[in-house]
Every structure is written in C-alpha cells, then in structure tokens.
Amino acid sequence: MTPAQLQALAAITGPGNLLCDRADCWPYGYDNSRRHQAPAAVAFPRDHETVLRIVQFCNREAVPITPRGRGTGTTGATVPTRGGLVLSTERMDRILAIDPANRTITVEPGVTNQAVQDRAGGHGLFWPPDPTSAAFCTIGGNLAYNSAGPRAVKYGTPRENTLGLRAVSGAGEDFRCGVHTTKGVVGYDLTRLLIGSEGTLAIITEATLKLLPRPATKGTMRAVYRDIGSAARAIAGIMGQPQVPCALEFIDAQAIAMIRHHSRADLPRQAGALLLIEADGSPATVEEAIAAIHAAARNDGLLDFRSATNREEIKALWDTRKALSPALRTVAPKKINEDVVVPVSRLPDLIMGLEALARRFAITIVNFGHAGNGNIHVNLLVDPDDGDQMARAHACLDQVFGLVLSLNGTLSGEHGVGLEKRDFIAREIGAEALGLMRRIKDQFDPRHILNPGKMLPPASP
Numbered sequence: 238m239t240p241a242q243l244q245a246l247a248a249i250t251g252p253g254n255l256l257c258d259r260a261d262c263w264p265y266g267y268d269n270s271r272r273h274q275a276p277a278a279v280a281f282p283r284d285h286e287t288v289l290r291i292v293q294f295c296n297r298e299a300v301p302i303t304p305r306g307r308g309t310g311t312t313g314a315t316v317p318t319r320g321g322l323v324l325s326t327e328r329m330d331r332i333l334a335i336d337p338a339n340r341t342i343t344v345e346p347g348v349t350n351q352a353v354q355d356r357a358g359g360h361g362l363f364w365p366p367d368p369t370s371a372a373f374c375t376i377g378g379n380l381a382y383n384s385a386g387p388r389a390v391k392y393g394t395p396r397e398n399t400l401g402l403r404a405v406s407g408a409g410e411d412f413r414c415g416v417h418t419t420k421g422v423v424g425y426d427l428t429r430l431l432i433g434s435e436g437t438l439a440i441i442t443e444a445t446l447k448l449l450p451r452p453a454t455k456g457t458m459r460a461v462y463r464d465i466g467s468a469a470r471a472i473a474g475i476m477g478q479p480q481v482p483c484a485l486e487f488i489d490a491q492a493i494a495m496i497r498h499h500s501r502a503d504l505p506r507q508a509g510a511l512l513l514i515e516a517d518g519s520p521a522t523v524e525e526a527i528a529a530i531h532a533a534a535r536n537d538g539l540l541d542f543r544s545a546t547n548r549e550e551i552k553a554l555w556d557t558r559k560a561l562s563p564a565l566r567t568v569a570p571k572k573i574n575e576d577v578v579v580p581v582s583r584l585p586d587l588i589m590g591l592e593a594l595a596r597r598f599a600i601t602i603v604n605f606g607h608a609g610n611g612n613i614h615v616n617l618l619v620d621p622d623d624g625d626q627m628a629r630a631h632a633c634l635d636q637v638f639g640l641v642l643s644l645n646g647t648l649s650g651e652h653g654v655g656l657e658k659r660d661f662i663a664r665e666i667g668a669e670a671l672g673l674m675r676r677i678k679d680q681f682d683p684r685h686i687l688n689p690g691k692m693l694p695p696a697s698p
C-alpha cells in the first residue's frame with residue numbers, strides 16, 4: 238500500500254485504529270493453520286459506517302481486505318496472502334440488543350461466542366453453536382465458517398440459528414438480509430449464503446441470532462466398545478431412535494491409547510472405541526433419554542456403560558475426551574487435521590477405510606469427533622522434517638478425501654476451506670455449481686478485493 242493510501246485509511250478509521258508498523262502488523266498475519274503472511278496494515282473499525290467507508294475506499298483503490306475475528310480458524314482463511322489490509326472486528330464487540338420475548342440477540346461481529354452465551358444465560362437462554370474455542374472466537378468468525386460443536390447434533394449450526402445480518406459487500410454496498418422472526422420466505426436467502434462464505438462475499442457488521450431456552454438438566458454417558466464396528470453400530474442405533482442426544486462424540490483406539498498414556502482415565506484394557514453421549518431436558522425426560530440411549534447403545538461389543546447426572550461425575554466423564562488435545566500436541570511434531578463428514582450409516586466404512594490407509598501409507602492416524610453428525614476429525618501425525626513421511630502423508634490425504642467422497646461425504650463439516658482445502662473442493666463440487674459460485678462472487682465483489690484467493694480455486698485460464 239502507498240503512504241497516501243495508508244494516510245487515507247488512518248483518516249477513515251480515526252486515531253489509534255490503524256496499525257502500519259511491520260512489527261505491530263506481524264501477529265495479524267497468522268491464524269491457527271500456522272501459515273503466515275504479514276499485512277501492510279491492520280484496521281480496527283468501531284462501527285458499521287467505518288467498515289462501509291473502508292470497503293468503499295479499498296474497492297476504489299483495489300486494495301485487498303482480509304476480514305478477521307480472532308484468528309482461531311484452522312484453514313488459513315484469515316491469512317492475508319495478498320498483503321493489503323487486515324480488517325479486525327475485535328473493537329466491534331457490542332451486544333446491541335437482547336429480546337427474551339422473541340428469543341433473539343443482536344450483536345456486532347467481534348463479540349465472542351462466550352459473551353453471547355453469558356448474556357443469553359442471564360435470561361435462561363443459549364445460542365446453540367458451541368465451538369470448543371468459544372471463549373476466544375467471535376460471532377463473525379463463527380458465521381463466516383459456519384462453526385459448530387458437539388451440540389450441532391441436536392440443535393444445528395449457525396445456518397439454522399441465525400435470523401438476519403447486516404453487511405457490506407465487496408463492492409461497498411450496505412445491505413441487510415434475513416428477518417427478525419422465526420419464519421420468513423421473502424427473496425433469496427442471502428443470510429445463509431453469507432454464512433460459511435469465509436469473508437469472500439461481504440463483511441458482516443451485525444447479526445441477529447436465534448436463542449433457545451436452556452434445558453433444566455443434562456445427563457452424560459460413556460460407552461466403551463471392544464472394537465470400532467460395535468461402536469459404529471451403536472451410533473447408528475442411537476441416532477435411529479427418537480431421543481436425540483445433544484452430544485454424541487466418538488474416540489477411536491489410537492486416541493484411547495494416547496489418552497491412557499497421558500492421563501489417569503479409567504478405561505477397560507480391551508477398549509477399542511469410546512462414545513461420549515449427552516442428553517438434555519427436564520429431569521424426567523433426561524432419565525427417560527438415558528434409558529433409551531443405553532438400550533440403543535447395547536450390543537455384544539459393549540464393555541462398559543456409565544451415566545452421570547451430577548456435575549462432578551459429568552466432569553470426570555468429559556475429562557477422558559479433554560485429555561485428548563494435550564496428548565495429541567505432545568505425541569508428534571505436527572498433525573494434519575481434517576474434519577470430514579459422512580452419512581452416519583457410513584461411519585464404519587469411513588473408520589475401517591482410514592485404518593486401512595494408515596497401514597498402507599505407514600502413517601499414524603488418530604480419529605475422533607462429532608459422530609452424531611458423521612463429522613470425524615482425522616489427524617495424520619507427522620514429522621515435517623521427515624520428507625519421505627510427509628510425501629506419504631500427502632498421498633494418504635488424497636486417498637482420505639477420495640474415500641470420504643465415495644461414501645457421499647463432504648470434505649469439511651465445520652473448519653471450512655480457506656487455503657488448506659481450496660485445491661480439493663473441485664473434487665466435491667461439480668463444474669457447473671463451481672461456475673455459479675464464481676459468478677456469485679463476481680456479483681458481491683466484482684474487483685475481488687475481499688479475502689482474495691480463498692475458498693474457490695482459481696478458474697483455469
């Protein structure tokens with residue numbers, strides 16, 4: 238960017254709201270993919286009008302803009318690969334209104350997920366999307382990535398829990414879309430188009446989110462199986478009966494071995510797979526749900542089934558799952574982390590297929606995730622200094638994607654495309670649909686200034 242452009246942006250953002258020094262800008266070049274590219278400047282708009290003026294200026298000057306929440310995303314979508322301006326929403330962090338009667342909350346994009354939960358909780362309400370990073374990640378990031386967590390199995394993702402948005406398109410147009418009501422079918426659904434668009438179409442400046450009443454109580458269950466086949470049959474059984482759990486998490490044998498090594502979790506010796514299951518509702522319905530889920534989870538591979546309804550016992554059961562992330566961090570210098578999804582009934586084929594690929598390419602693969610949605614985090618453990626192993630890992634990854642697509646699955650359930658998966662999506666999305674997506678991008682952002690180079694692979698010349 239030229240000194241004149243920086244000066245103009247400083248005038249638009251106001252004193253103290255623009256960083257230009259290289260050292261100050263450096264941290265805004267990362268996200269959790271660990272890729273890096275320093276931007277020329279970082280802007281901290283405090284309101285919608287400033288975002289509008291920044292985008293209109295950058296549009297005129299053809300300056301690339303990378304919108305950014307807190308940079309916790311894992312696929313490189315926040316890394317400003319073409320330099321230019323990072324637009325951080327961290328100072329747009331006001332909760333604008335909460336309306337318990339209509340069960341809505343309206344927020345600026347830089348509000349954290351946790352702040353929404355805290356405010357809604359004061360009225361006995363909650364917003365369903367619950368990424369593990371809730372304490373740090375923003376609503377803007379949650380919407381742009383359609384991020385979810387364990388509760389999605391019962392309550393859905395941001396797409397099902399957002400009513401309306403205010404935004405600025407890449408062309409510098411100020412618009413609102415969606416509704417303030419729980420029904421509405423007027424016009425094309427731009428709200429759901431923007432959700433999951435990774436900041437490539439418009440910058441979200443305000444969101445009206447749908448809140449739900451907080452369930453009175455919860456019951457947590459842990460089911461341990463001899464092998465993956467029995468666990469997979471139990472998942473299909475649990476999802477096939479009417480008591481929908483509010484979490485159904487899966488951990489495979491490799492992950493169990495790591496947990497055993499890194500924690501004091503009390504697990505049967507022959508454990509080959511584990512499910513953590515949660516049900517919520519009134520005390521009576523939770524009791525009923527536990528009985529129904531226990532019945533559905535029972536098969537000849539079930540080694541151990543425990544349930545808990547008090548806080549300490551619930552924590553002890555979840556500790557098994559929580560021991561996994563620190564264990565993964567210490568066991569290998571790097572993990573290639575995917576979050577593929579297949580129809581729930583195809584989970585056994587996926588897990589068995591992954592085991593076969595791990596053997597064929599001699600790569601350790603650890604699998605766990607949100608089994609109720611068929612969403613599995615596939616972690617290839619690698620040493621980046623071992624060239625031969627890295628080559629095998631990339632060949633293996635290619636086959637992992639092939640396997641997922643052959644099972645009618647999709648390449649990402651919640652982490653998004655960004656840079657990491659951009660060059661694979663043409664394997665999932667047909668040429669015609671990809672062409673339509675490129676034309677949508679052209680309509681919103683004709684000069685391609687918003688998050689350029691992300692999500693959609695470059696069109697062939």
Ligand SMILES: Cc1cc2nc3c(=O)[nH]c(=O)nc-3n(C[C@H](O)[C@H](O)[C@H](O)COP(=O)(O)OP(=O)(O)OC[C@H]3O[C@@H](n4cnc5c(N)ncnc54)[C@H](O)[C@@H]3O)c2cc1C
Nearest residue numbers: 306307308309310314368369375377378381384385436441
């Ligand atoms: C420890 C940890 C645990 C995690 N757990 C989960 C999990 O359980 N589930 C899950 O889904 N993800 C998880 N994530 C990934 C990540 O936290 C989520 O993707 C989160 O939604 C990103 O929010 P952010 O504010 O950090 O967004 P960023 O990473 O800053 O941005 C993400 C995307 O949103 C765009 N964007 C940001 N703000 C706006 C805006 N206002 N308008 C338009 N586009 C915008 C960016 O350009 C980028 O494309 C985890 C990450 C970590 C580090």
